[in-house]
């Protein structure tokens with residue numbers, strides 16, 4: 001398998017002694033150079049890197065390669081055996097319990113809460129109209145509030161809002177520590193890592209994060225204790241399959257109910273809440289910020305979205321219903337195209353538990369397989385003129401014949417993203433609420449972005465956009 005020159009025994013370890021921005025660039029260069037597949041190795045660890053739809057399909061379409069690679073194990077002190085990291089029977093059982101919490105009926109209820117959040121965000125933006133606004137913290141706050149108020153059923157008090165700030169800062173710090181760890185093989189050892197400055201910082205950050213999620217769980221349990229089961233069941237049309245009862249409830253409530261029938265314990269609840277709070281807010285915030293930047297930079301496309309919104313709402317200022325969001329077809333194409341260019345999760349990785357063949361190369365068992373979603377999405381033969389922001393690529397007629405694994409911002413196969421419908425709804429709600437009230441103008445340009453290797457596709461600099469109030473709700 002092609003790849004960079006090796007140094008005796010240490011392989012390519014030195015290449016990764018670089019800054020997170022350089023590491024992000026390094027993998028892009030490797031994809032450009034080797035086009036189809038390449039490998040890195042260091043000491044006794046080897047990784048094969050894939051970014052063609054055929055290879056990606058081979059790895060992620062089957063439960064055979066369900067196990068995440070060792071790189072994810074560095075998140076274990078934080079996310080423990082939550083859905084993202086677990087595998088085997090535990091993963092299957094949890095996935096079964098949790099899947100119904102993102103069912104369409106529940107999303108419809110969540111829509112009302114998310115719309116309220118979008119409205120609050122827009123009101124806040126009114127105070128900064130005409131000024132440049134860094135959309136990174138703004139979107140982060142919006143998505144953290146949204147996941148807490150929906151899946152966790154917890155509305156932020158002022159005290160919680162402060163803790164939320166420290167929570168977000170601690171997640172950023174964990175991300176930085178993890179990148180240091182995955183790129184420095186000596187830090188693979190728990191002992192050495194925990195003694196290092198990064199390790200000590202990580203222990204502190206995990207404590208902050210888990211204190212926050214513990215408080216979310218405690219508050220919700222207290223709420224249930226105070227208002228009793230009635231409060232849990234006051235959602236009509238509830239349905240889920242547990243003990244043959246058919247019910248549906250928000251995620252945390254469902255886990256608390258599952259604990260009562262011994263399907264999960266305190267630790268299990270904690271790990272799922274940590275997993276969903278992180279996966280449910282940072283990724284979507286990231287999707288939103290790049291999408292806003294792109295729309296600010298493409299006024300013609302923004303105007304087309306506004307036309308669509310005007311057809312749905314006319315001059316009315318009412319909040320969008322779930323049905324209204326479903327009608328936003330063109331906006332959906334824009335979000336999809338933005339997730340193509342800037343996939344919030346640019347890279348996923350699996351452990352090959354048996355040998356396999358990739359394009360004629362025999363890949364031995366125990367090798368890691370890194371799947372570069374970022375490079376897959378920028379393949380010229382799949383997406384001609386790949387750097388162009390062109391939402392029409394996602395019009396139904398233009399998707400015909402596209403390889404099902406050519407576009408995978410939410411991954412695909414059995415370990416795909418459980419929250420993808422939630423995320424799409426949230427992004428549509430936020431962007432439609434913004435564009436109904438503001439025209440947005442660019443400050444940050446796509447070519448200004450400096451992206452760093454991190455847990456999500458993080459820009460090292462703020463992403464600025466100017467929000468100008470629309471004079472009228474009319475499209476003309």
Ligand code: HEM
Nearest residue numbers: 083084279280283284287344345348410411417418419423
């Ligand atoms: C734009 C937003 C989002 C993107 C781009 C995204 C992307 C992804 C990707 C690529 C994976 C596969 C990870 C891997 O194989 O290592 C994943 C898994 C996951 N996502 Fe998302 N996600 C988003 C939003 C959400 C939301 C809103 C939630 C929860 C409410 C969520 C919860 C999860 C969970 C729990 C998993 C692990 C699933 C499993 O392994 O069974 N994600 N996501």
